[in-house]
Amino acid sequence: MDVVIIGNGIAGNAAAQAALRHPKARVTLVDRSSLPFHSACVLPDYIADSLQSDVVILKPLSSRRFKRILGEEIQAIDPLEQKIVTKKKTIPYDKLILATGSRPSIPSVPGAGLAGNFCLKHLGDAELIRQFPARKALVVGSGLIGLEVAAALKKRGQSVTVIENQDRLGPRIFDPPVATYVQKILEGHGIRFGVGESVTEILGKNQVKTIKTSKRELKRDLVIWAVGMQPESRLAWEAGLKLGNQGGLIVGKSLETSQTGIFSAGDVTEFPDPLFAGSRLNLFWYFGASQGRVAGLNSVGIRSEFPPTLQMGTARLFDTTLVFVGYTGVELQEIGLSPETQDLTTKHRFLHKVFLNGGLVGLQMVNPLRHEILMANQVLRTPKAGLPIPWYLKRLYSHHTG
Amino acid sequence: MQKMIVTNPKVCTGCRVCESVCSLVHDGECNPARSRIRIIRWETQGVDIPVTCLQCEEAPCQEACPTHAIRRNPETRAMETREELCIQCHMCALACPFGATLIAPEGKVLRCDLCQGDPECVKLCEKKAIQYLPVTQLAPNRMRQAVKDYFPDLQADSFI
Numbered sequence: 001m002d003v004v005i006i007g008n009g010i011a012g013n014a015a016a017q018a019a020l021r022h023p024k025a026r027v028t029l030v031d032r033s034s035l036p037f038h039s040a041c042v043l044p045d046y047i048a049d050s051l052q053s054d055v056v057i058l059k060p061l062s063s064r065r066f067k068r069i070l071g072e073e074i075q076a077i078d079p080l081e082q083k084i085v086t087k088k089k090t091i092p093y094d095k096l097i098l099a100t101g102s103r104p105s106i107p108s109v110p111g112a113g114l115a116g117n118f119c120l121k122h123l124g125d126a127e128l129i130r131q132f133p134a135r136k137a138l139v140v141g142s143g144l145i146g147l148e149v150a151a152a153l154k155k156r157g158q159s160v161t162v163i164e165n166q167d168r169l170g171p172r173i174f175d176p177p178v179a180t181y182v183q184k185i186l187e188g189h190g191i192r193f194g195v196g197e198s199v200t201e202i203l204g205k206n207q208v209k210t211i212k213t214s215k216r217e218l219k220r221d222l223v224i225w226a227v228g229m230q231p232e233s234r235l236a237w238e239a240g241l242k243l244g245n246q247g248g249l250i251v252g253k254s255l256e257t258s259q260t261g262i263f264s265a266g267d268v269t270e271f272p273d274p275l276f277a278g279s280r281l282n283l284f285w286y287f288g289a290s291q292g293r294v295a296g297l298n299s300v301g302i303r304s305e306f307p308p309t310l311q312m313g314t315a316r317l318f319d320t321t322l323v324f325v326g327y328t329g330v331e332l333q334e335i336g337l338s339p340e341t342q343d344l345t346t347k348h349r350f351l352h353k354v355f356l357n358g359g360l361v362g363l364q365m366v367n368p369l370r371h372e373i374l375m376a377n378q379v380l381r382t383p384k385a386g387l388p389i390p391w392y393l394k395r396l397y398s399h400h401t402g
Numbered sequence: 403m404q405k406m407i408v409t410n411p412k413v414c415t416g417c418r419v420c421e422s423v424c425s426l427v428h429d430g431e432c433n434p435a436r437s438r439i440r441i442i443r444w445e446t447q448g449v450d451i452p453v454t455c456l457q458c459e460e461a462p463c464q465e466a467c468p469t470h471a472i473r474r475n476p477e478t479r480a481m482e483t484r485e486e487l488c489i490q491c492h493m494c495a496l497a498c499p500f501g502a503t504l505i506a507p508e509g510k511v512l513r514c515d516l517c518q519g520d521p522e523c524v525k526l527c528e529k530k531a532i533q534y535l536p537v538t539q540l541a542p543n544r545m546r547q548a549v550k551d552y553f554p555d556l557q558a559d560s561f562i
Contacts, residue, residue: 014465039468041468041469042468045489055469055487056469058469059470285468289466290462293465312496323492325496373492373495373496374501374504374505376495
């Protein structure tokens with residue numbers, strides 16, 4: 001059985017590993033970039049020089065039944081003939097797994113093509129940012145990547161300004177009180193912020209020099225775009241696969257796309273959300289790892305399902321730890337639910353809880369204590385709020401006690 | 403043969419020797435805050451339950467780890483953290499459904515490594531509330547326990 005995987009990220013590699021569990025599966029992984037398999041999550045630490053590149057680059061899979069083709073641009077997928085077409089050859093497949101990931105979106109602002117404009121997606125971008133001589137940086141977008149890059153550049157000794165076009169930091173991961181608290185901490189480390197501000201024009205001859213925003217004019221020589229990601233689903237769209245509202249591939253629980261025999265995993269996948277009516281993109285590492293495994297198993301005929309999972313993440317900015325799990329109050333309000341929030345604050349810590357129908361569905365923490373981190377488990381198991389009962393609760397203790 | 407740690411809450415007295423010895427063996431100090439096994443106590447009902455890592459087959463901690471620092475020891479089947487790769491992002495602690503991945507006060511990740519196949523807590527458990535058994539013995543043991551519950555008069559021999 002020939003399984004072909006497109007994408008050399010975590011989802012693709014996890015899928016390859018899972019598919020190889022079948023003794024007769026032969027797996028080919030194709031990617032257009034020739035970068036080694038690496039961890040995208042730790043790139044800000046790599047930029048800040050607090051990590052060596054051997055931690056960033058992950059150990060690749062090796063097996064006699066596994067082949068990796070890097071640096072080969074895929075031109076088309078042919079679902080009827082069951083083959084993919086690259087520049088030099090066609091590769092036939094029995095099952096195809098799309099793990100093409102996402103690409104950073106850069107708004108069409110005049111001057112965004114000048115030297116000094118970067119985004120952070122893969123190791124190549126991180127190397128470019130490290131090598132670019134700059135003293136003053138502007139980070140556009142204050143999501144997780146934006147904040148982490150801002151802290152990393154600050155550690156490299158650059159002066160950093162972060163601008164965000166919405167009214168607060170990290171609009172998708174923080175509620176307003178947490179955003180204000182985080183902003184205050186980061187301002188204490190010398191990062192400047194501008195909220196409700198967007199870039200209108202970038203000026204400069206050969207490289208970035210002046211940046212015009214909706215409020216002011218800044219002299220900067222480095223711009224990092226961290227305004228969000230888009231699923232890399234063009235190939236799938238051309239092949240006639242069904243896409244969702246956010247541009248990702250629509251899948252069922254087994255991660256099979258609208259075309260039988262083609263599976264999807266990772267950033268390119270739009271998975272039904274436990275609470276929201278529609279499906280959502282989940283651009284997180286463990287979604288890639290877990291969906292890759294499920295897609296890989298299903299592709300070789302081992303039945304597996306991807307369980308409903310919530311977003312969660314951690315970040316360390318200087319000596320501050322940020323943890324967020326589940327939903328934010330604002331996004332629940334936007335879909336017409338009425339969540340309640342609870343804040344607990346001390347001098348160095350901030351704890352923000354989001355409740356829905358009396359069940360904990362969201363948690364945002366700044367400098368949490370050890371046992372508070374473990375509270376994340378509570379968020380992931382609140383059927384009271386309408387979330388499905390997770391699989392592991394049924395398994396708990398059934399095989400643990402003798 | 404693959405063995406796993408099996409607990410029996412019914413006989414646990416909550417003495418917490420396992421917590422002390424675990425931290426002593428791994429970190430050289432008797433400090434329950436650094437123990438990889440924890441006794442969860444329900445004070446009013448007098449129930450003590452030892453909880454430790456279950457070494458899940460499809461482990462959420464492993465999938466959450468961005469640097470692939472967690473891997474399974476092929477001999478003991480324990481999920482082990484490679485210190486040199488761990489960046490202490492604590493995603494494994496967030497992802498663990500059982501809260502069995504713990505964090506030391508200074509940030510180090512604590513997870514049961516089965517003491518390289520010879521768990522010290524098992525040796526010191528006076529009441530045999532923690533045992534290290536081959537997986538094939540688990541079901542017969544439970545049958546035996548069920549029979550004993552049904553016939554309380556049975557003077558059953560050892561419960562392994």
